[in-house]
Amino acid sequence: MSFDIALSGIQAINESLDVTSHNIANAGTYGYKANRANFATLVAGSQLNGVQVGSVTQNIGLSGGILNTGRALDASISGRGFFVTRAADNSLQYTRVGIFDTSLDGFLVDASGRRVQGKAMTPPSTELGAEGDLKIPNGAIPAQVTTAATYIGNLSSDWKVTSGFPGASVPAITPDTPPESGTYNMSKVTNLYDTLGKQHSLTQYFSLTGTGTVTVNYALDGNAVGDPMVLNFDTTTGQLIPADPAVPQTTKPLDLSAAALDTSDAALWPNFVSGAKMSPTVTIDYTGTTFFSGESSTASNTPTDGYSAGTFSGVSLGNDGSVIAKYSNGLTQTVGKVVLATFANEGALNQISDTSWSASNESGVANTDVAGVGINGKINASTLEQSNVDITSELVGLMTSQRNYQANSKVIQTESTMLQSLMQAI
Numbered sequence: 001m002s003f004d005i006a007l008s009g010i011q012a013i014n015e016s017l018d019v020t021s022h023n024i025a026n027a028g029t030y031g032y033k034a035n036r037a038n039f040a041t042l043v044a045g046s047q048l049n050g051v052q053v054g055s056v057t058q059n060i061g062l063s064g065g066i067l068n069t070g071r072a073l074d075a076s077i078s079g080r081g082f083f084v085t086r087a088a089d090n091s092l093q094y095t096r097v098g099i100f101d102t103s104l105d106g107f108l109v110d111a112s113g114r115r116v117q118g119k120a121m122t123p124p125s126t127e128l129g130a131e132g133d134l135k136i137p138n139g140a141i142p143a144q145v146t147t148a149a150t151y152i153g154n155l156s157s158d159w160k161v162t163s164g165f166p167g168a169s170v171p172a173i174t175p176d177t178p179p180e181s182g183t184y185n186m187s188k189v190t191n192l193y194d195t196l197g198k199q200h201s202l203t204q205y206f207s208l209t210g211t212g213t214v215t216v217n218y219a220l221d222g223n224a225v226g227d228p229m230v231l232n233f234d235t236t237t238g239q240l241i242p243a244d245p246a247v248p249q250t251t252k253p254l255d256l257s258a259a260a261l262d263t264s265d266a267a268l269w270p271n272f273v274s275g276a277k278m279s280p281t282v283t284i285d286y287t288g289t290t291f292f293s294g295e296s297s298t299a300s301n302t303p304t305d306g307y308s309a310g311t312f313s314g315v316s317l318g319n320d321g322s323v324i325a326k327y328s329n330g331l332t333q334t335v336g337k338v339v340l341a342t343f344a345n346e347g348a349l350n351q352i353s354d355t356s357w358s359a360s361n362e363s364g365v366a367n368t369d370v371a372g373v374g375i376n377g378k379i380n381a382s383t384l385e386q387s388n389v390d391i392t393s394e395l396v397g398l399m400t401s402q403r404n405y406q407a408n409s410k411v412i413q414t415e416s417t418m419l420q421s422l423m424q425a426i
Helices: 002-025 391-423
Strands: 037-044 045-057 066-068 074-078 081-084 092-093 098-102 109-111 115-120 132-133 146-154 186-193 199-212 215-218 231-232 251-255 283-285 297-303 314-315 322-327 332-344 350-353 356-358 368-371 378-381 384-385
Touching: 002 037, 002 045, 002 391, 066 074, 074 081, 081 109, 098 384, 146 186, 186 297, 314 378
Parallel strands: 074 384, 146 283
Antiparallel strands: 037 045, 066 384, 074 098, 074 378, 081 092, 081 115, 081 332, 092 356, 098 109, 109 115, 115 132, 115 332, 146 297, 186 199, 199 215, 215 231, 251 283, 314 322, 322 332, 332 368, 350 356
């Protein structure tokens, strides 16, 4: 009997060594969860018959370290949750390995070719759609005309009052007759786009025309357009006074309609392609502009909308799980968000591989939502989760297994010696 008991111990230790060696071999595998061999007593009726490996479990709940990779389509999870993927057999599988890419048919997939699940978004809407395969729109995007722009800066109260800017009594601004430098204090150029996506330069000429009063004149591609905008400032606080106190904005609807801007004159408007038009009105928002002493400065001078046509150039992930499509014109669009799944009992998930699992009756159904919602963890872009194997613990386990193996071998040796003595006595 002691032979069988010692032999069962050796066999169990061999199985445990297989688990330990598997852990050590996968110490560098991203998202790997360490396995553990659980010993159990062998009992036949009321008689003890030795030991066996009763089960092998994974330490799923323990996160590995986070490695910065710099790759735009890598992602790791801080906290609870699994990435959700759909396999070729249409089953849902869950993983902590966030190595993603785009497939030839335009879907976001993981390193095993499974389609990543998420909630789609159709720009310009920010509403999330139903959960499913994340499709990447890899076609071209058309040009969009500019309808609004923003200027925020400090217009120096140290400026000297100017006069004589081209107006009703002075010939209008043209490329051949630009305004004299002494008739304005500062100029800034804002880029606007026409209906064909061609870029045009809107020059804003800022002139201090009275106490706390700055007049802004406009020229598009060097030609005077629209009426001036008068900005009034509180000379005590330096803050912009809204034209209508009930509306907390100071905006200028700049008239670029066909009546005010006839681009058919190619000599006057050489930058316009035949058929291209500007938006009839471009609204410029000056909210936040100040009138303090010192140097004038510009914090923001950009079109709120409008861009040239662009072709798809790649995709990246955001730290909130956003899937961001990038285009050749510099535009980016969020086209969806990756979802995460949590379980009531994640330790009871069915193991598909060392880094993938499926739901079971004991684990409960998956609760899915975007990152950061409820108990879902957060997503870290351009990083990967490393293996949670503790090499030191594994090496200590190897030494323990070695001692146990020697002890069981000693039992067999002793039993053999006793049998030999008995045979000699007989």
